[in-house]
Amino acid sequence: MSESAPILWPVNxxxxxxxxxxxxxxxxxxEDSVMTNTLTPExxxxxxxxxxxxxxxxxxxxxxxxxxxxxxxxxxxMAAVREVVHAWWKNESLGDLTAASQxxxxxxxxxxxPTEDKLAGVLALSEILLPHLSKxxxxxxxxxxxxxxxxxxxxxDWFCVKVLGKMLDRxxxxxxxxxxxxxxxxxxxxxxxxxxxxxxxxxxxxxxxxIPGLSSLILQNADALVRDPERFAQTGAGWVLRELSLADxxxxxxxxxxxxxxxxxEGMKYIVEKLPTGEKTRLLALHKEYSGASRGRGSxxxxx
Numbered sequence: 001m002s003e004s005a006p007i008l009w010p011v012n013x014x015x016x017x018x019x020x021x022x023x024x025x026x027x028x029x030x031e032d033s034v035m036t037n038t039l040t041p042e043x044x045x046x047x048x049x050x051x052x053x054x055x056x057x058x059x060x061x062x063x064x065x066x067x068x069x070x071x072x073x074x075x076x077x078m079a080a081v082r083e084v085v086h087a088w089w090k091n092e093s094l095g096d097l098t099a100a101s102q103x104x105x106x107x108x109x110x111x112x113x114p115t116e117d118k119l120a121g122v123l124a125l126s127e128i129l130l131p132h133l134s135k136x137x138x139x140x141x142x143x144x145x146x147x148x149x150x151x152x153x154x155x156x157d158w159f160c161v162k163v164l165g166k167m168l169d170r171x172x173x174x175x176x177x178x179x180x181x182x183x184x185x186x187x188x189x190x191x192x193x194x195x196x197x198x199x200x201x202x203x204x205x206x207x208x209x210x211i212p213g214l215s216s217l218i219l220q221n222a223d224a225l226v227r228d229p230e231r232f233a234q235t236g237a238g239w240v241l242r243e244l245s246l247a248d249x250x251x252x253x254x255x256x257x258x259x260x261x262x263x264x265x266e267g268m269k270y271i272v273e274k275l276p277t278g279e280k281t282r283l284l285a286l287h288k289e290y291s292g293a294s295r296g297r298g299s300x301x302x303x304x
Contacts, residue, residue: 012197018239020231024300028166029184038108039109043092044109044112046091047085048112048117048226050088051080051081051120054080054081054083054084054283055075056076056077057251058075059073059077060073060075061075063075066152068150070151071151072113073114074116082127085120085124086128095128096252099129102129103137103140104126105124106124107140107144108121109121109124115152115155117149122155122159125162126162126166130166133163134177135171135176135177141163141164142187145189145192147193148189151191151233153232156194159195161198161201164199165199165201165202167201168203174211175212175214175217179217181199182196182217182220185197186224188225189233190233193224193228193236194225195235195236196221196224196225197221197237197239198236198239200217200243201240201243204218204240204243204244204246205243205244205246206246206247207244215247215248218244219241219251221237221240222237222241223255225237226262229262229264234264235270238267238268238271239270240267241270241271242270242271242272242273245274248277253275253279256272257283260286260289267292
């Protein structure tokens with residue numbers, strides 16, 4: 001699994017979105033008794049016990065090593081997380097709550113430390129609550145980044161692909177939502193800025209065909225990210241531009257050439273991956289030229 005591409009397990013048709021969530025905002029008796037804007041500790045413990053029952057030490061070791069210790073894991077395969085969260089949602093009668101309260105319940109899971117608990121929140125949003133999500137949810141999503149509940153590339157990319165990207169597919173005015181997500185490109189949290197690009201990786205290959213104006217937005221977002229030398233800002237921009245090159249090669253080639261001095265080698269390699277050999281070779285050579293000139297200036301400055 002590459003750094004920037006979360007494994008996408010197939011979604012079981014039995015786990016279709018919706019599950020009868022109410023759209024009214026009046027609290028039910030169940031909400032009044034067991035939920036005050038969030039889940040009860042007992043409900044969370046039951047979810048965690050169900051997850052722990054599906055752990056595999058080999059899986060935990062692999063993912064802990066793969067994320068270089070930057071995220072905690074129980075060791076539960078994604079397919080098992082999916083099964084657990086759908087069963088738990090049903091057993092806890094969470095589908096009887098308003099859509100707003102269910103969304104708060106899903107967001108509460110991101111506050112737990114283990115990645116699988118957070119992924120349970122991702123899957124609840126994506127596979128249960130997606131029809132009820134809209135632009136109005138973005139401030140709550142942004143707080144996940146600001147508060148450090150999404151703080152590694154793996155979880156960030158899952159959230160982007162499974163939640164933000166799928167929301168675009170359902171919107172009557174997807175450009176309006178895309179513009180709101182794109183505003184994250186100037187956010188302080190790295191992962192929120194990365195999301196301003198990664199949210200569009202499955203749409204970029206279509207350019208403006210499905211979402212008129214998306215190509216321009218992607219280029220603006222990428223321009224903001226490549227100004228940051230941090231690896232995951234660079235690869236976030238590179239990933240989405242790689243896909244955009246399939247629809248708007250001319251614009252992506254121009255972007256890569258104009259930003260050769262800002263892009264990391266890894267970022268440039270992402271961008272050119274799907275370009276014709278000639279363009280790929282030229283842009284990599286241009287980047288090498290800029291990198292060599294930069295190192296030369298650094299050496300002269302140290303000598304002075």
